[in-house]
Amino acid sequence: MYISHLGLTNFRNYQHLELDLPPGLLVFYGGNAQGKSNLLEAVYLLSIAKAYRATSDREAISRTAQDDHAHTQVLGIAQKGQDRVRIVVDMHLEGPGEDGYQTYLRKDIWVNGIPRPASELVGVVNAVLFDAEDIQMVSGPPAARRRYLDILICQMDRAYLRSLQKYQKVVYQRNHLLRLLRERRAQPEEMDFWNQAMVQEGVYIAQRRAQVVQELRALARELYCQLTEAREELAMEYVPSIPLDGEEGEDAHHTFARILEEGLGREVALGSSQWGPHRDDVRLKIGEMEAATYVSRGQARTLALTLKLAEGALLERERGESPVLLLDDPKNLWVEKGAIVPL
Amino acid sequence: MTYDFLPSVAAPLARLIEEFHKLPGIGPKTAQRLAYYLIRMPAEEAHSLAEAILAVKERITFCTVCQNITESSPCPLCSSQSRDRSRLCVVEEPLDVLSLERTRVYKGLYHVLHGVISPASGIGPENLKIREMLERLKGNEVEEVILATNPSLEGESTAMYIHRLLLPLVPRITRLARGLPVGGDLEYADEVTLSRALEGRQEM
Ligand SMILES: [Zn+2]
Numbered sequence: 001m002y003i004s005h006l007g008l009t010n011f012r013n014y015q016h017l018e019l020d021l022p023p024g025l026l027v028f029y030g031g032n033a034q035g036k037s038n039l040l041e042a043v044y045l046l047s048i049a050k051a052y053r054a055t056s057d058r059e060a061i062s063r064t065a066q067d068d069h070a071h072t073q074v075l076g077i078a079q080k081g082q083d084r085v086r087i088v089v090d091m092h093l094e095g096p097g098e099d100g101y102q103t104y105l106r107k108d109i110w111v112n113g114i115p116r117p118a119s120e121l122v123g124v125v126n127a128v129l130f131d132a133e134d135i136q137m138v139s140g141p142p143a144a145r146r147r148y149l150d151i152l153i154c155q156m157d158r159a160y161l162r163s164l165q166k167y168q169k170v171v172y173q174r175n176h177l178l179r180l181l182r183e184r185r186a187q188p189e190e191m192d193f194w195n196q197a198m199v200q201e202g203v204y205i206a207q208r209r210a211q212v213v214q215e216l217r218a219l220a221r222e223l224y225c226q227l228t229e230a231r232e233e234l235a236m237e238y239v240p241s242i243p244l245d246g247e248e249g250e251d252a253h254h255t256f257a258r259i260l261e262e263g264l265g266r267e268v269a270l271g272s273s274q275w276g277p278h279r280d281d282v283r284l285k286i287g288e289m290e291a292a293t294y295v296s297r298g299q300a301r302t303l304a305l306t307l308k309l310a311e312g313a314l315l316e317r318e319r320g321e322s323p324v325l326l327l328d329d330p331k332n333l334w335v336e337k338g339a340i341v342p343l
Numbered sequence: 344m345t346y347d348f349l350p351s352v353a354a355p356l357a358r359l360i361e362e363f364h365k366l367p368g369i370g371p372k373t374a375q376r377l378a379y380y381l382i383r384m385p386a387e388e389a390h391s392l393a394e395a396i397l398a399v400k401e402r403i404t405f406c407t408v409c410q411n412i413t414e415s416s417p418c419p420l421c422s423s424q425s426r427d428r429s430r431l432c433v434v435e436e437p438l439d440v441l442s443l444e445r446t447r448v449y450k451g452l453y454h455v456l457h458g459v460i461s462p463a464s465g466i467g468p469e470n471l472k473i474r475e476m477l478e479r480l481k482g483n484e485v486e487e488v489i490l491a492t493n494p495s496l497e498g499e500s501t502a503m504y505i506h507r508l509l510l511p512l513v514p515r516i517t518r519l520a521r522g523l524p525v526g527g528d529l530e531y532a533d534e535v536t537l538s539r540a541l542e543g544r545q546e547m
Binding site for chain 1: 468
């Protein structure tokens with residue numbers, strides 16, 4: 001699959017742009033702040049209808065469009081074999097919103113002219129974006145590695161996206177209830193539903209992530225060998241906060257439920273949810289070295305690239321078509337090293 | 344709230360702006376716009392608006408039986424002889440009663456909770472009309488309670504909480520079928536979908 005056309009309206013620094021693109025490797029080059037990264041970001045937006053960086057989607061709307069509530073549109077035509085898929089992501093500010101002070105962002109998505117919810121965009125265009133910030137996957141906090149897995153799995157599995165959204169709401173409500181319990185403003189039995197929902201979604205999310213890490217591991221190990229002359233092996237392991245195979249003959253659901261029941265006192269004292277996939281991590285090792293603490297910056301960068309390429313390889317295997325690889329390389333780190341040549 | 348950027352606004356106007364600002368979804372800018380709009384409004388229209396607001400407060404009350412909004416208590420639904428008194432449908436909001444009535448499938452009685460359990464919004468069971476519902480069910484001929492809260496997390500959580508309280512009191516407790524879109528509101532469901540959800544209700 002490749003993107004054969006890109007149309008931008010009021011997207012970041014582009015007021016209007018129509019661009020026909022060829023298949024194969026494509027390099028955008030030019031001076032700073034000309035909008036090369038913004039082009040990659042636009043393609044990425046077509047894949048999950050969210051901005052790549054955790055910053056708000058609002059920033060993708062050009063300054064002038066924000067001021068007069070004009071529409072920002074990203075149009076992409078994806079060529080999938082014989083099929084052409086036309087995708088439009090439209091964003092504009094509406095408001096003032098609920099609290100009166102804020103405008104809110106309205107996002108509409110059309111696939112081949114039919115309005116679709118964001119969750120149905122998943123899997124239409126698969127994209128893997130890599131930029132300098134991605135080094136966080138190796139040396140940053142666990143949240144960066146969870147995010148990496150979540151974005152990857154969301155592209156393969158719509159049910160996972162829905163489950164993740166539900167789980168986030170459960171954690172949010174549950175944390176509030178824990179604090180109410182601490183202040184004795186709620187009854188413990190009010191927790192039953194939230195525990196049940198947390199177990200249901202949490203086990204599914206953690207097991208799915210663990211399974212994907214297993215699939216990634218083999219791919220990443222091989223890619224890491226190709227990218228470096230190093231003889232050390234890359235190791236990758238999902239570290240769940242709850243035993244995913246269950247304990248003492250129970251299944252994972254029962255074990256998680258028991259942990260929550262037994263740990264309620266501690267959670268109430270701390271006022272936040274202590275167990276579940278929102279506390280999990282992925283351990284990366286090179287040889288015997290823990291990547292998060294011991295590797296050099298150069299090694300970390302190579303490792304991050306490896307993870308991204310493994311993501312692309314897994315998506316390709318799952319969906320039977322190659323994803324669009326977007327490599328943002330402001331300092332020529334990869335081109336210089338020849339890292340993109342093996343692609 | 345003080346409005347430093349309106350140093351010379353007349354006191355009655357300032358008061359009106361402040362009152363508007365207390366309403367849900369109305370920020371300072373909108374409050375100003377509404378207030379200035381009212382100034383230009385013909386006197387009769389302004390009177391009629393003020394009267395409508397007072398009428399809502401003076402003539403609208405809550406039904407002591409089902410807790411729905413009504414002009415007289417008990418409300419027409421609760422006092423009607425043609426309703427099936429063996430069934431009670433529990434809903435989140437008064438608007439849900441209207442949605443269910445539109446289907447013309449359901450002939451039983453209602454109970455309005457006026458909200459759902461949501462720890463994040465500080466709403467617990469004691470903030471809902473649950474106690475009133477339990478009182479109502481004591482020594483009553485109700486044979487089935489249909490829990491028709493929305494299929495959202497909060498709606499499910501409320502249904503589960505109430506279910507436990509109802510177990511010793513009611514022979515049959517059911518939940519609307521899953522035909523409703525997840526996260527969707529009863530309020531926005533069309534009549535056909537809602538009728539199917541009612542007909543396909545399941546034992547909890
Ligand atoms: Zn009534």
